[in-house]
């Protein structure tokens with residue numbers, strides 16, 4: 001049903017599973033003994049967060065923040081809004097931000113600066129990186145997949161808050177957002 005709106009699959013369910021397992025193993029080695037706060041950025045990170053943490057085999061805590069910069073369209077508004085903050089003391093803590101995608105980089109730059117200002121040690125893991133979209137200078141320590149400059153949905157990524165529940169990442173047909 002949703003599939004009819006998808007031009008092509010960019011990253012399959014199987015590829016996401018395999019890569020999340022690999023990243024989980026790398027992160028286990030990185031964070032063993034550090035009890036990191038694994039911080040999912042709502043709403044897009046939810047499916048990747050759920051997949052990734054199954055493969056992190058050390059003590060960790062989980063929390064969430066909500067920020068928004070897209071407000072519905074296909075283009076970043078340029079303004080990042082903090083909608084829900086963390087509920088955890090973070091001074092001196094290792095924080096692993098979990099994101100679905102870095103595009104312009106504005107969301108992650110904003111978050112990283114905010115959390116570092118509060119005294120946390122911040123690293124980033126993202127499922128997708130779209131380097132051609134970058135406007136501000138920020139990079140993740142760990143990336144699942146580097147993708148071309150196309151509007152993608154699925155596995156957490158939305159168009160107008162829809163399509164997040166697709167089990168893969170796909171390119172949305174242009175006719176869906178041009179009408």
Ligand code: PRP
Nearest residue numbers: 043044068069070102103104105106107
């Ligand atoms: C999307 C995406 C990232 C961010 C990336 O979130 O989930 O958080 O934009 O874009 P950027 O690098 O250009 O800042 P969005 O603001 O759409 O909120 P959502 O996660 O609730 O969809």
Ligand code: MN
Nearest residue numbers: 041042043044
């Ligand atoms: Mn997001």
Ligand code: MG
Nearest residue numbers: 044070157158
């Ligand atoms: Mg969005």
